[in-house]
Amino acid sequence: MNSEIKEEIPVHEEFTLCCGVETQVLKCGPWTNLFNDQSANRPKLLIFIIPGNPGFSAFYVPFAKALYSAVNRRFPVWIISHAGHVLAPKDKKILAASDDPNAQEIKDIYGLRGQVEHKVAFLRTHVPKETKLVVIGHSIGSYFALQILKHAPELPIIRSFLLFPTIERMSESPNGRIATPFLCWLRYALYVSSYLLLKPCPETIKSWLMRMALQRMNVQSEFSVLSVLEPFCLDISFTVVLETLNSAGFQECC
Known part of the structure; x- marks a missing residue:
């Protein structure tokens, strides 16, 4: 799609509380609460994007813009971050939400099962x-x-599309047998280095590091990206990876 067309599509960033956790939502299309929109023009369909790990929502913005343009801007396209993977800037307003009553029972919202329940709670509310x-x-x-x-x-849900899916017996694959024990030990080294090296760094240094990383990936973003460098977010990302590697596999989730 023409890059000029994509630039004309505005994307709105929101932070909302879902199950008590601040959650980033990037929206192409209607920015208002769909429940409050009682007009005849309220969209009848929503395209909902769930990121991979580490849940960097802004990485999917060009894809969301292309989808929104492809459907002639008839249906909104939303991208949700994983719980705890994106922290709101200090000056960013966090919208309160009336969570699903059962969502408050999530014991490990940052784990693999908790992340699933987090998405379900968001869609329900x-x-x-x-x-x-x-x-x-x-x-x-x-x-x-x-x-x-x-x-x-x-x-x-009328359609579900799985892009480069991570769903089947990862820990039993040749790479999984190597990656699982390696990541178990690597996580502790990452925690120590991130707390000692990243936590004390000024925001300008973190911003520069992130810009360099995004440039290498050919990604440009106007949205909240510094949180990817936070030790707390790194911890959650590794937790999800390890639980996925140790999950029972495709038969369990189907």
């Missing part, structure tokens, strides 16, 4: 029942999409 859903999962987000289908069959 932010998307009207009459709004159809197209769920797109990338990598570990594909596993989340399958779990949503399993644990929330009442959600009006």
Whole structure:
């Protein structure tokens, strides 16, 4: 798609409380609360993108813009961050939300199962029942999409697309046998180095490091990216990776 067209599509960043955790949502299309929009023009379908790990939502903005343009801007495209993976800037307003009562029972929201329940709770509380859903999962987000289908069959999901899915017996694969023990030990070295080296760094240094990393990935973002360098977010990312590697595999989630 023409890059000039993509630049014309505005993307709105919101932070909302979901299950008591601040959650970043990037929106192409209607920015208002869909429940409050009672007009005849309220969209009848929502395209919902679930990122891979580490849940860097802004990485998917060009993809979301292309989708929004491809559907002639008829249907909104939303990208949700994983719980705890994106921290709101100090000057950013966090919108309060009336969470699903059962969502407060999530004991380990930062774990693999908790992340699934986090997405279910968001969809239940932010998307009207009459709004159809197209769920797109990338990598570990594909596993989340399958779990949503399993644990929330009442959600009006009419299509689910799995992009480069991480869903089947990762720990039993040749790379998984090497990666699983390696990551178990690497996480402690990462925690120590991130707390000692990144935590004391000024925001300008963190911003520069992130810009360099994004430039190497050919990604440009105007949204909150510094949180990717926070030790807390790194901890959660590794937790999800390890739980995925140790999960029972495809048979369990289907």
